[in-house]
Amino acid sequence: MFAVNEGRLSEPPARLGETELGLYRWVARNGKMDAGLAAIELGLTPGALEAALASLTDLGLLRANADDPARLRPVDPDLVAAVVTTSMESAIRTHQAELHRTREQFADLRDHYRENLRRLPAGFEVIPGPQEVRAALTLAAQECKHEMLTSQPGGNRNPEVLQEALPRDTAMLARDVRIRTLYHHTARFNGPSQAYVATLSAHGAQYRTRHELFGRLIAFDRRLAFIPERGDTWGALMIREPSVVSYLCDVFEQEWTQATPFSDAATDGLELVAKDIDRTILRLLATGMKDATLARRIGMSLRTARKHIADIMETLGAESRFQAGVLAARQGLLDEESLHTASAD
Known part of the structure; x- marks a missing residue:
């Protein structure tokens, strides 16, 4: 299990x-x-x-008796620990030196990066990938x-x-x-989201939901904001420009005042929630919105959104989306203004 050779540990010792x-x-x-008696x-x-x-002999805690090699005797554990910890401490010192050199190398690049930032509009910085975005969010959370x-x-x-966000958010709370x-x-149907919200709500966090959202945003202290980078890069744009950050926070506040407190769908009644989602889909269909855009607006996969659309049309007995809008309006499921908008399109 363990091996100590010439004072060097071949691998870290297990407990x-x-x-x-x-x-x-x-x-x-x-x-x-005495094996039998023991x-x-x-x-x-x-x-x-x-x-x-x-395990004990490989580590050196038991050693053969010089007078009787068939028998084993105990070895001073302090001596064994000195051998083990010396090699471990040496390895730690080596890693610390490597860590220090790496940090110095990256620090030397900082001025070059700042020079690159001067080419961008003041207060804006592109964070290129998901790992870098997570690191930037962690740092911003620590400073919030x-x-x-x-x-x-x-x-x-x-x-x-x-799971990654849980300790970060708990520390802020x-x-x-x-x-x-x-x-x-739709997050009210998602088990992991329900569990996360329940855990953080108990610590004072607040959650609300809407059928439609303006997009992804994370803002700290109304001084720093993150929005997705254009395209499917999984990067982000970090914004420090005060007017833009203030505007984004104002948009959030408008959405917040119109949102409802988070509760799981079962609590509200699955049928009631499903009907509410169907009404939102009908209203967006009436505007002529494409399936992919509609799915993003209501937080569904494209496949799930199309299934909802097909079920709605079948329930209404509609052969076209416009006819679905007319029938929905007659049944009081869609307001006339939405229908007129669809007709004008």
Whole structure:
């Protein structure tokens, strides 16, 4: 299990288990190793005893007796620890030196990067990829003192992303930072989102939902904001320009006042929530909106949105989307203004 060769550790030592510890204590108490008697008194099977002996001898805690090589005697654990920890400390020092050199190298590049930023409009910075975005968000969260505002479109949030955000958000709440988040209504059907909201709400975070959201936004202290980079790059645009950040926060506030407190769909009644979603889909269809755009607006996958559309048309007995709008209006499911907008298109 362990190997100590010429004072160097071939691999980091695992923690000794209760069997190994118990066997070492037995040998130290008796002054020598007697496999048969030890197995009986410790209640160990031959296999378990053999494995424990191998661990202790490989590590150097038990050593063959010079007068009787068939017997083992205990070795001072302080001496073994000195061998083990010396090699470990040496490895740690090496890694720390490498870490220091790496940080210095990246620090040397900082001035060149700042020179590049001067070519961009003041107050704007492109964060290129998901790992860099996560690092930037973590740093911004650590520096946040008063408030974080978040708009998170999409009904199905990645459990891994939520797990990563949990300690970051919990730490902010512990510092009395106010957290408010907007989700799509469809998030109320998502188990990981429900669990996350329940956990953070207990610590003081606030969550609301809407059928439509303006887009993804994370803002800290109304001084720093992140929005998605254009395209499917998974990057972000970091904004410090005061007027733009203020504008984005104002948009969030308008959405917040019209949103409803987060609750899972079962609590509100699945049928009621489903009808509410169908009314939103009908209204967007009446404007002539394409399926892909509609799906993004309500936080659904394209496949799920098209299934809803097909189910709605079948329920209404409509052969076209415009006819679906007319029939929905007659049944009081769609206001006349939305229908006139569709007709004009």
